[in-house]
Amino acid sequence: MSTDIQATASCHCGAVQLEFTMASGLDSMRRCDCSLCRRIKPAAVTARVGELEVTSGEELLSLYQFNTMVAKHYFCSKCGTHTHHQRRSNPNEFGINVGCLHDADPRLAGEAKWSDGINHPSDR
Numbered sequence: 749m750s751t752d753i754q755a756t757a758s759c760h761c762g763a764v765q766l767e768f769t770m771a772s773g774l775d776s777m778r779r780c781d782c783s784l785c786r787r788i789k790p791a792a793v794t795a796r797v798g799e800l801e802v803t804s805g806e807e808l809l810s811l812y813q814f815n816t817m818v819a820k821h822y823f824c825s826k827c828g829t830h831t832h833h834q835r836r837s838n839p840n841e842f843g844i845n846v847g848c849l850h851d852a853d854p855r856l857a858g859e860a861k862w863s864d865g866i867n868h869p870s871d872r
């Protein structure tokens with residue numbers, strides 16, 4: 749059983765900085781095959797809403813929504829990096845792009861379990 753870990757992340761240009769509690773550490777890491785995630789994100793870890801703070805660059809975040817308009821996908825408007833999203837499957841959680849994490853090997857994303865985003869749990 750993994751414990752929560754304090755973590756930081758940023759976009760490519762560094763304007764957007766995140767601090768959050770990674771719920772269950774890297775055990776929460778998942779890949780998703782939905783039409784958006786397959787294009788933008790190698791994998792995501794989890795933070796509960798209220799346990800993620802945008803410590804820098806909040807005014808630079810651009811919001812993208814599609815389909816049911818429930819999930820909120822945030823991008824740095826300077827460098828285009830997808831940093832995090834508020835989940836449709838659980839709006840009480842954020843998914844943070846594993847590629848944005850400080851102090852984590854991006855190759856770990858290859859070991860992430862897959863979520864079925866094509867047949868999304870909220871559509872069943």
Ligand SMILES: [Zn+2]
Pocket residue numbers: 759760761762763764824825826827828829
């Ligand atoms: Zn940026």
